[in-house]
Amino acid sequence: MSAPLFAVVLAGGVGSRFWPLSTPARPKQLLPLVGSQTMLEDTVARLDGLVPRDRVLILTSTQLAPAIRATLPWLAADQVLEEPRAAGTAAALAWAAVEVRRRGGADAAMLSVHADAAIGDDAAFRRVLAAAASAAVTHDALVTVGIIPTEPNPGLGYIEPGAALDAQCARVARFLEKPDRAKAEQLVGAGCLWNSGIFAWKAATFLAEVTAHAPELAAAMGAAATGREAFFAAVHDTVSVDVGVLERSAKVAVVRGGFGWDDVGTWGALRRVRPRDAFGNAVHGAAHLVQARDNVVHAEHGRVVLYGVQDLVVVVRDGLTMVTTIAHADQLKQMLDALPAEVRDQR
Known part of the structure; x- marks a missing residue:
């Protein structure tokens, strides 16, 4: 792929699902839940060979930024993108796309991955993400990675693939919210995929789709040229990237992936x-x-x-x-x- 490729690692979440170990100052992504390293360190190491380390950007809150830098001391100062306040994933990824386009130019592409997922096969993960990035550039699409289900899990969202774009990539027919178990069994039987929240797109394409389909961010997009503070100050209605952009856009595609993905949502998940x-x-x-x-x-x-x-x-x-x-x-x-x-x- 000729376009410069960046990776944006979402590492701003603060949850309670791993209490009493997790705290607001030490959330899930900064805990060694799967191996000896923190989940953030595992995530960044997994990108080696796919994205140069100087093109890895960590998207986090201002409050967590010092801990992120302490965890990954090799990061340059401008590789940590700080959100001054929580404004929803659509706004966070829009700001990351603004930065990717600024650093990599009009053709720059970006991957978006979460810092707190477990992956069983790192090599397969890199192959699938490389295919997703290639499809995003080739088809000028917003590409999501759909995980091939191993069970009818009612705790996850699902993706229904539509018409094929090529051997690895298809249009998204629709996104489906977390179902009950009976519905999950039907979805898996019908060939639907788990919604991983892993994305690939050209920064310019994503920003154009945000501008076209997310009125919640209209004022922020107008303020983006002024800088980060003005951008986030102009976000008045928070919206997720799924609802605000992907469910409204006609340019969304999916690449199938099977690499032992687990969102590690509870203490019980550690048994897997x-x-x-x-x-x-x-x-x-x-x-x-x-x-x-x-x-x-x-x-x-x-x-x-x-x-x-x-x-x-x-x-x-x-x-x-x-x-x-x-x-x-x-x-x-x-x-x-x-x-x-x-x-x-x-x-």
Whole structure:
């Protein structure tokens, strides 16, 4: 591909799904949830050989920028794109596209990946993203990567492919919101794909589609030439890139991918993406498990002993231990809402 290719890594999210380990100052992407490195470090390393490191841009909040720079000290100062406030993914990616076009010229292309996904096959990941970037340039399209499902997962959005553009790429017929399990089974049977949130497009094409289809960002696009502060100050209605652009554009295409993708949405997901012992336990830290099966243990401090239990999540950080079941690991918000503030907000 002759067009200069950049990668934009979305690393601004602050969530509670990995409480008590995650905090506003140390969110999921800055935790070693899958391997020995943080998820952000894994993500950036995975791009090696696909995008030169000086064309990797980290999109994050002003609050997280110091931690991002400490995690990736080789980054140049201008490789961290700071959002002064949360304004939705459409605005964030529009600003990133403005920067990519400014740095790479009118033909520059960009990949957009999340900093907090697990990938099983890095080489296959790079091959699929290279194909997505090539399709974006060839077809002048907004290309999303649709993951070939391994199960009917009701926790994910889906993509219905439409007419083929070439052997690897098809138009998107429609996006589908998270279904119930019965509907998810129907979608998988019909050949629909998981919506990964991984994108490729020419920066100029994306900006043109934002201008044409996202009235929520009209004022911001007009202010973009003035600079970052003026751009984000002009965003009055936040909207996701899926709703604000992709669902409204006629230029959206999909490339299929199968590379062991997992969005690692809960503590229970670590049982899928971490190495497991002979009894199905996924363990990080000092732990001893006796007659225990299919548990997730993450111990940052001390030692953990599990005996005669199954399907538990045990998380230990300094001064705090949480125990729940795999089945309840996706309901932490309800648990946090019920906790007293001095426990919930412990740092």
